[in-house]
């Protein structure tokens with residue numbers, strides 16, 4: 001039993017431990033080209049949360065990892081079979097219920113560990129922050145924690161080199177041979193402002209990619225995944241420790 005994983009814990013142990021920070025991993029259930037599993041974002045969230053929590057716990061941080069929420073925002077992938085969409089308004093309801101429990105029980109810090117590009121918790125955190133002023137609410141995208149360029153030859157967006165390498169490291173038995181995968185090429189919006197990144201519109205996924213992949217996965221290796229996973233979890237653990245140590249009334253320097 002790992003004392004920082006809620007789903008493995010028991011009432012006796014929980015009663016006797018004072019936890020300072022809740023960690024809520026948040027994934028998505030969606031197709032990842034032909035070679036990676038639908039649970040890719042869930043597997044990443046589970047493993048990055050638990051390994052980061054292990055490292056943080058060893059540094060004295062009293063954190064508790066809640067079960068991963070398996071459904072993300074997949075509104076742009078409405079026509080991909082069994083991509084299960086959870087609307088942002090539903091996510092807000094789920095998040096409010098979790099925050100309400102933590103707030104009532106005096107665990108005043110929460111970190112959402114986000115695993116999916118379609119999820120965006122910023123506006124929800126703003127709204128819930130007004131409602132629960134004692135709570136420190138934050139989110140982080142683990143895939144932005146370290147510069148992917150240091151580890152990979154091609155930038156990943158979805159089921160590309162990074163995600164393929166990470167799943168090769170975590171669950172190699174679930175990765176189909178690269179030869180079975182689609183090429184992961186994707187179209188871009190014609191509008192210049194969107195290409196430049198300062199304007200935004202949702203991509204209708206199957207109009208952009210044939211195989212659901214967006215990113216070149218051909219150079220993926222388990223070794224790259226192992227190195228990247230270690231770097232990411234070290235950095236995420238440092239954030240967990242910082243939040244655990246932080247004084248909620250003295251956050252700014």
Ligand SMILES: [Zn+2]
Nearest residue numbers: 040041159163
């Ligand atoms: Zn993914």
